[in-house]
Amino acid sequence: MERKDMLKKNKSLENTTALVTGGAGFIGSHLTRALVKKGYRVKVLDNISRNVNCVQDLRTDEAIKFVKGDICDLPLLLQTMKGIDYVFHQASVCLRRCNAFPKEAIEVILNGSHNVFYAAVHEKVKKVIYASTSSVYGEPEYLPIDEKHPTNPATPYGATKLCVDHFAQFMAHKSGLKFVCLRYFNVYGANQSTDAYYTSVVNVFIKRVLARTPPIIEGSGGQSLISLMSQMWFVPILWHWRVTQRTRFSMLDTVRDVRLRLSLS
Ligand SMILES: NC(=O)c1ccc[n+]([C@@H]2O[C@H](COP(=O)([O-])OP(=O)(O)OC[C@H]3O[C@@H](n4cnc5c(N)ncnc54)[C@H](O)[C@@H]3O)[C@@H](O)[C@H]2O)c1
Numbered sequence: 001m002e003r004k005d006m007l008k009k010n011k012s013l014e015n016t017t018a019l020v021t022g023g024a025g026f027i028g029s030h031l032t033r034a035l036v037k038k039g040y041r042v043k044v045l046d047n048i049s050r051n052v053n054c055v056q057d058l059r060t061d062e063a064i065k066f067v068k069g070d071i072c073d074l075p076l077l078l079q080t081m082k083g084i085d086y087v088f089h090q091a092s093v094c095l096r097r098c099n100a101f102p103k104e105a106i107e108v109i110l111n112g113s114h115n116v117f118y119a120a121v122h123e124k125v126k127k128v129i130y131a132s133t134s135s136v137y138g139e140p141e142y143l144p145i146d147e148k149h150p151t152n153p154a155t156p157y158g159a160t161k162l163c164v165d166h167f168a169q170f171m172a173h174k175s176g177l178k179f180v181c182l183r184y185f186n187v188y189g190a191n192q193s194t195d196a197y198y199t200s201v202v203n204v205f206i207k208r209v210l211a212r213t214p215p216i217i218e219g220s221g222g223q224s225l226i227s228l229m230s231q232m233w234f235v236p237i238l239w240h241w242r243v244t245q246r247t248r249f250s251m252l253d254t255v256r257d258v259r260l261r262l263s264l265s
Helices: 003-009 025-039 056-060 073-080 096-100 102-122 156-175 201-208 231-238 250-262
Strands: 017-021 040-048 062-067 086-089 127-133 179-184 186-188 226-228
Touching: 017 025, 025 056, 025 086, 040 073, 056 062, 062 179, 073 102, 086 102, 096 102, 096 156, 102 127, 102 156, 127 156, 156 179, 186 201, 201 250
Parallel strands: 017 040, 017 086, 040 062, 086 127, 127 179, 186 226
Antiparallel strands: none
């Protein structure tokens, strides 16, 4: 559906604005397209440190303003956030890079996220929807992991993300920040960079299925960890729901899904 048709259908979104930090990334770019489809006016703020290949359409779409910049740059963030209703904060250093350069985790995840929250309060943003991670839980003590599961992050990535979860709470109490924190598990889908740490297992499945060799699953295949990138997946992000996913999606389900999507039996 064209944006103007969408707006006719949903008048209330006509002047709704969203900022997607990390909007050139895997999840951020899907999210940006989904927001535009819903009728939002979207700004993307991304330093283009990853994934530049598949976002050309975002740069030319008139409903999107593309700002090349860094969340560590507070004056730029304050400027970019003017007039924004909702911030979808996705910009981050990935887990593997944080292991190699822990200081980047502190600089980008901690300091950058603090900037995002600070600017959001300053510019009276209605809500920040922040991408946290299942890495805050560390090694699972039981499955499926729920929100009551103890948090024992075992990496600089998980530790800084957890710190940001708590920091958002602090800023909510102190300064009235409105936020929801979504702890994504393993997400995979179209346009994902193939070196993505989280999904290496899925990428290996895809490569093997395309090569018509059987995917190798360790154990029974019943282990659950994977979330699927689909239209449905975005519903909680778009509507800022705090959800606990109760449906288990196993390794075997993942292989079946990969085969189905590649139209192989
Ligand atoms: N993909 C997953 O399975 C998964 C799982 C759990 C949590 N997450 C979280 O979801 C969010 C999105 O993940 P993704 O898979 O799309 O990652 P991604 O690496 O594809 O996208 C991140 C984007 O952030 C940008 N970026 C990095 N540092 C920046 C900075 N300092 N300033 C501005 N932009 C910057 C990068 O250029 C990139 O476009 C991240 O916060 C990630 O931690 C992802």
